[in-house]
Amino acid sequence: MTRELAKRIENYVRQLPTLQACHQAIQELYPELKVRWTKIYGRRWSHVWGDETSMFSAGRRVQINEGWGIVLDEPCPIPEPELTQMVQVLKDYLK
Amino acid sequence: MxxxxxxxxxxxxxxxxxxxxxxxxGRDFVNEELINQALLANRQPSKTRLREIMAKALELQRLDPDETAALLNCQDEEIWEEMYQVGYQIKEKVYxxxxxxxxxxxxxxxxxxxxxxxxxxxxxxxxxxxxxxxxxxxxxxxxxxxxxxxxxxxxxxxxxxxxxxxxxxxxxxxxxxxxxxxxxxxxxxxxxxxxxxxxxxxxxxxxxxxxxxxxxxxxxxxxxxxxxxxxxxxxxxxxxxxxxxxxxxxxxxxxxxxxxxxxxxxxxxxxxxxxxxxxxxxxxxxxxxxxxxxxxxxxxxxxxxxxxxxxxxxxxxxxxxxxxxxxxxxxxxxxxxxxxxxxxxxxxxxxxxxxxxxxxxxxxxxxxxxxxxxxxxxxxxxxTLDEMIRDLAKMGFITSFCTADYRCGRTGECFMSITKQGKIHNLCMPNAILTFKEYLLDYASPETKTEASYLIDKELDALPNEHVREKVKSMLERIEAGERDLFL
CATH class of the missing domain: 3.20.20.70 (Aldolase class I)
Structure with missing residues (x-):
């Protein structure tokens, strides 16, 4: 999964901003996953991009690094180990 | 200096x-001519028009300057009473x-x-x-x-x-x-x-x-x-x-x-x-x-x-x-x-x-x-905060200390998108219940506990989504057991 995700991001990053490239790649691998991207400022997770229509239910916050986080709809369809791997890949792209 | x-x-x-x-x-958005004209042009709004404007507001649509001017110029106390009711309904619908x-x-x-x-x-x-x-x-x-x-x-x-x-x-x-x-x-x-x-x-x-x-x-x-x-x-x-x-x-x-x-x-x-x-x-x-x-x-x-x-x-x-x-x-x-x-x-x-x-x-x-x-x-x-909470409880309002939105990416465009559809209370009411429970356990006076605790069960029962209700129940148990700052 790690390699596949990175490969897809690499493909998209040539045509799209990094964030959208990451989003697109994840949506291809996990079409059922609803994901919103946030910038983290202290306690504040500011909405940046993603599917707002699914925000009517509670989400799960996953911190990528100091500055970036994602919010996923629950129940999260990705097995925990894969989610951890996904975050590791995203760390390389979102500084 | x-x-x-x-x-x-x-x-x-x-x-x-x-x-x-x-x-x-080169001009700012406070167009005084537009404001004065709107107030002048809508100085005698009919009941029918005012009710149409109220209906638009109830659909959670932002009013335009002419519509707002018409409401401001209403001279009919009966219509004002209707507007107070609509204000309450809007608030309840959204929040x-x-x-x-x-x-x-x-x-x-x-x-x-x-x-x-x-x-x-x-x-x-x-x-x-x-x-x-x-x-x-x-x-x-x-x-x-x-x-x-x-x-x-x-x-x-x-x-x-x-x-x-x-x-x-x-x-x-x-x-x-x-x-x-x-x-x-x-x-x-x-x-x-x-x-x-x-x-x-x-x-x-x-x-x-x-x-x-x-x-x-x-x-x-x-x-x-x-x-x-x-x-x-x-x-x-x-x-x-x-x-x-x-x-x-x-x-x-x-x-x-x-x-x-x-x-x-x-x-x-x-x-x-x-x-x-x-x-x-x-x-x-x-x-x-x-x-x-x-x-x-x-x-x-x-x-x-x-x-x-x-x-x-x-x-x-x-x-x-x-x-x-x-x-x-x-x-x-x-x-x-x-x-x-x-x-x-x-x-x-x-x-x-x-x-x-x-x-x-x-x-x-x-x-x-x-x-x-x-x-x-x-x-x-x-x-005091405690007195206020008690007074609000007597009026049927639950006090919320919710701070989840800005910690969950529900900010700016995202927050507006949810509120404009009248959906924010789906998340905020559960969080109100959870933070109110914390208050009752940690800070409330015996009097407030007696008079305001009913709101937990009342609002829990009123949650429309069964899955959310069960989740909140489980979180309330965790709060009773000593955990804090749980939110959706």
Whole structure:
């Protein structure tokens, strides 16, 4: 999964901003996953991009690094180990 | 500060290019001709038209200036009664039967301005000046946390002594202070207009909402009330402060007007035009909250009693109602400036946030004293937080200390998208229940526990989604077992 995700991001990053490239790649691998991207400022997770229509239910916050986080709809369809791997890949792209 | 260095300081703060980029063909959005024409053209609205406008507001659509002007000009008390009902319905539809509660924390009252209506004006020699040290901020925070507060609005006078770095340091101190189970989880800020660069410093420290009130939208009155040569005399620097805020990435902003400085109908129209301009320029993101401060007496400040535009209680209730209907999806803040009986009445037309247990003297929470010489104005409602919660419970409202939205990415465009569809209470009511439970366990008096605990079961039963209800039940059990800060 790690390699596949990175490969897809690499493909998209040539045509799209990094964030959208990451989003697109994840949506291809996990079409059922609803994901919103946030910038983290202290306690504040500011909405940046993603599917707002699914925000009517509670989400799960996953911190990528100091500055970036994602919010996923629950129940999260990705097995925990894969989610951890996904975050590791995203760390390389979102500084 | 000498006059020369003061001017240099103003020049270093104000960035004209950060105003000009937002003007519409060189003009600001407060089109007085449009406002006056709208008020004139809609001076005798029919009942039918007013009811059509109410129906539009109930669908959570923002009203246009003509529609708002028609509501403002309503002369029929029966229709006003209908509008009060609609205000309540809108509020319940968007936000549910919850009231978000916070405390104001005045951090520094040094001020370079000379606003004639303000107790903190530079020339007011009867005001005792004080700027909190970080140790004093910590003491204030501890006193507030021990009341049960989770949300603050931190307030700063405009002065080099309270520049953005000082503000950031005091906010960080507020976030880092813990007392037992308690802590401040959201710090909103009311401070002077700043540049985009300075606002990014506040963004990085993790503020909630940034508030700047225009005071009056009426250009000539603004110039009259804010003496030439002061930084606040720059109408446009203030008017576009929240545009800069959104540009800087602090995507929750709060607007307001100080009612009593000019004609209240004009000010409501100004607030609407402010909302519209923000929404047009920032992809639908308007103000997160609208505040309705009404001028109150202040030490050695005769203007507060002599202004020809003072707003009586009846007109005040009406203006709050029209704002509720005009921007149905935005939070509406009613502060303890107002007397308890006014607040208890006006809450019902659609207010979403209140402060409680407030003490606006700089350093006064930790000293537990009421010192008018350290206050910007004199508060009308001195109920403690516990008393307020009990009174709200008697009216059927649950007090919320929820701070989840801005910690879960529900900010700016995302928050607006949810509220405009009337869906935010799906998340906020569960969080209200959870934070209210924390309050009852950690801070409530026996009397409040007796009178307000019923709200937990009542609101839990009323949650429409069974899955969410079960989740909240489980979280309530965890809170009973000692966990804190659980949220959806």
């Amino acid at each position: 000498s006059s020369v260095s003061y001017q240099e300081w103003i020049d270093s703060v104000v960035k004209p290019e950060q105003i000009e980029k937002y003007l519409n063909q 549910g039967r919850r009231i978000v509660t916070f405390a104001p924390l005045y951090v520094s009252n040094y001020c370079v301005n000379n606003c004639v209506y303000c107790g903190y004006r530079k020339s007011n020699k009867e005001t005792v000046r004080h700027r909190l040290t970080l140790d004093q901020v910590e003491a204030e925070i501890k006193a507030l946390v021990q009341q049960g507060h989770k949300r603050l609005i931190m307030v700063y006078g405009e002065h080099p002594l309270s520049d953005v770095h000082y503000i950031a340091d005091t906010i960080a101190c507020a976030y880092n202070t813990k007392v037992g189970n308690g802590e401040i989880r959201r710090v909103n800020v009311n401070a002077a207009p700043m540049s985009v660069e300075d606002l990014k410093i506040l963004r990085d420290v993790g503020i909630g909402t940034f508030q700047v009130f225009q005071e009056t939208y009426h250009h000539k009155s603004y110039q009259r009330l804010h003496p030439k040569g002061t930084i606040k005399a720059n109408y446009h620097w203030r008017l576009y402060s929240l545009h800069r805020c959104l540009e800087a990435g602090v995507d929750d902003v709060g607007i307001g007007a100080l009612f009593g400085l000019y004609n209240w109908k004009f000010e409501v129209m100004g607030l609407l035009l402010h909302t519209i301009d923000l929404e047009e320029k920032f992809g639908g993101v308007g103000p997160h909250t609208i505040s309705v401060p009404r001028i109150q007496p202040a030490v050695n400040t005769p203007f507060t009693k002599n202004s020809r535009y003072l707003v009586d209680d009846d007109s005040f209730k009406k203006l709050v109602t029209v704002i509720r209907l005009s921007v149905p999806y935005t939070g509406l803040i009613l502060t303890a400036r107002e007397r308890a009986e006014v607040r208890n009445d006006v809450i019902k037309v659609g207010v979403t946030q209140l402060d409680a247990g407030s003490n606006i003297g700089v350093g006064s929470y930790s000293e537990n004293n009421l010192d008018y010489t350290r206050q910007q104005f004199i508060l009308g409602d001195n109920r």
